[in-house]
Amino acid sequence: MKKSKKIVVLGCNFAGLTVSRFLHQEIGDAAEITIIDRKNYINFIPNIPIEVFNNHNPADSLEFQFQKFLKRDGSEFIQGEVEHIDADNKKVLFTPNERTGAAQETISYDYLVVALGCKLAYDKIEGFAEFGHTFSDTFYGNEVRKYLHNEYKGGHIAIGSDRFIQGQSPKLPKIPVALAACEGPPIELAFSLVDWLKKHKKGNAKNITLFTPGEVIAEDAGETILKQLLPMLAEYGYRKDTVGIKRIYKDGIDFKDGSSLEAEMKIVFPNWEAHDFMKDLPFVDDQGFVVTDFFMRNPDFPEIFAVGDAASVTVPKSASLGHMECEIVAKVLANEILERTEKVDPLHPAVLCFGDMGNHKGFYMHTDEWWGGETCILKMGYTPYILKMGFKTMYQTLGGKVPSWGMPLSEFVGDHTII
Numbered sequence: 001m002k003k004s005k006k007i008v009v010l011g012c013n014f015a016g017l018t019v020s021r022f023l024h025q026e027i028g029d030a031a032e033i034t035i036i037d038r039k040n041y042i043n044f045i046p047n048i049p050i051e052v053f054n055n056h057n058p059a060d061s062l063e064f065q066f067q068k069f070l071k072r073d074g075s076e077f078i079q080g081e082v083e084h085i086d087a088d089n090k091k092v093l094f095t096p097n098e099r100t101g102a103a104q105e106t107i108s109y110d111y112l113v114v115a116l117g118c119k120l121a122y123d124k125i126e127g128f129a130e131f132g133h134t135f136s137d138t139f140y141g142n143e144v145r146k147y148l149h150n151e152y153k154g155g156h157i158a159i160g161s162d163r164f165i166q167g168q169s170p171k172l173p174k175i176p177v178a179l180a181a182c183e184g185p186p187i188e189l190a191f192s193l194v195d196w197l198k199k200h201k202k203g204n205a206k207n208i209t210l211f212t213p214g215e216v217i218a219e220d221a222g223e224t225i226l227k228q229l230l231p232m233l234a235e236y237g238y239r240k241d242t243v244g245i246k247r248i249y250k251d252g253i254d255f256k257d258g259s260s261l262e263a264e265m266k267i268v269f270p271n272w273e274a275h276d277f278m279k280d281l282p283f284v285d286d287q288g289f290v291v292t293d294f295f296m297r298n299p300d301f302p303e304i305f306a307v308g309d310a311a312s313v314t315v316p317k318s319a320s321l322g323h324m325e326c327e328i329v330a331k332v333l334a335n336e337i338l339e340r341t342e343k344v345d346p347l348h349p350a351v352l353c354f355g356d357m358g359n360h361k362g363f364y365m366h367t368d369e370w371w372g373g374e375t376c377i378l379k380m381g382y383t384p385y386i387l388k389m390g391f392k393t394m395y396q397t398l399g400g401k402v403p404s405w406g407m408p409l410s411e412f413v414g415d416h417t418i419i
């Protein structure tokens with residue numbers, strides 16, 4: 001069959017790989033799918049803390065190659081740096097980056113899916129490089145691993161987020177505004193680090209202070225879940241309304257509200273910013289995130305879609321929201337290209353997450369209360385940990401194409417059966 005439409009997917013981590021695989025599954029040979037990313041492997045970010053606490057370099061098991069899966073689908077992968085999107089002329093400008101000195105190239109598209117994630121703005125936090133720690137990629141994860149296992153003196157540990165500046169645009173659907181990009185990781189770390197401290201006889205919850213720029217940590221968990229969660233954090237130190245991080249120094253953190261916190265380790269999550277080259281494009285919000293409706297389509301350039309952290313409506317910035325968006329985009333594009341009329345439901349934003357708590361236990365959270373819904377489930381036990389590890393294995397084995405029953409099955413097991 002002649003491939004009738006050209007789909008270009010920008011980015012190939014969680015959202016990019018998943019949407020590329022679903023697009024092929026739905027559309028088959030009727031579209032030519034090309035994916036561009038600056039690196040040719042996936043960073044499986046959510047499991048970095050587990051590897052660090054087990055004293056494994058996360059790069060050893062959490063970076064995996066995806067090209068064989070794309071090849072099997074008949075999709076093309078280009079390793080290169082995306083530098084500009086010319087939306088009026090439906091072209092992307094990129095530079096192949098296997099070797100330096102390559103000349104800038106152009107690729108045209110009928111449909112574009114932006115899955116470029118965000119820039120994690122550690123470079124805007126004074127003192128981070130010298131005195132900060134974090135878990136958001138394998139390099140930083142390995143730095144924490146070396147510090148914890150070789151240098152940590154049993155001192156205080158601060159864990160929290162800088163202020164997130166959520167993009168705004170009159171063309172966006174209404175969603176609540178978050179002051180932190182994603183506070184699942186700080187909460188997860190608080191639980192699992194206590195287990196590590198106890199196992200290594202270095203302390204307990206009293207060693208840790210959680211901080212948030214907002215009125216309450218993990219506000220997107222919704223009030224009902226927070227009523228269960230916050231009492232569980234009673235033994236930890238807790239700072240709210242910090243407004244943001246002013247600077248990190250050897251012995252602590254200064255916050256933008258004028259207060260300070262002494263700490264040996266400063267584990268921080270920064271502002272999730274849009275990439276610099278995105279900020280002046282004609283289809284983004286005032287911060288550079290791609291404006292879409294709940295079918296992940298831009299209202300002014302209907303051939304442009306966005307999934308994952310790069311999309312303005314993805315708040316909090318979580319892989320599980322991105323996953324739901326990928327399924328939607330694949331179905332919407334399949335309907336259009338194949339002239340199908342299958343019903344597609346719009347995005348129903350929700351937090352769906354599995355967090356590690358150490359000692360082979362985890363927590364499961366499923367809630368849409370922050371968006372006005374009525375689902376609010378928080379459970380703890382061995383099952384959420386098994387599901388978290390199982391999701392990683394399924395993702396790696398199937399090359400990002402977690403089958404349509406994978407997520408609902410996890411949701412079903414999480415909602416109804418926790419051991």
Ligand SMILES: Cc1cc2nc3c(=O)[nH]c(=O)nc-3n(C[C@H](O)[C@H](O)[C@H](O)COP(=O)(O)OP(=O)(O)OC[C@H]3O[C@@H](n4cnc5c(N)ncnc54)[C@H](O)[C@@H]3O)c2cc1C
Pocket residue numbers: 010011012013014015016036037038039045046047048080081082083115116117118135136182184185275307308309310317318319320321322352353354355
């Ligand atoms: C410690 C931690 C734990 C987390 N745990 C969870 C969890 O348990 N559950 C959950 O749902 N979410 C979790 N998240 C959030 C999750 O990791 C992100 O939401 C997810 O990675 C977003 O996927 P993405 O594909 O949209 O963006 P990214 O993962 O950021 O991928 C973007 C891709 O685009 C490429 N790219 C960017 N710019 C360019 C360019 N100019 N040219 C070429 N390529 C480019 C990058 O190389 C990358 O491959 C966690 C985050 C952190 C930091």
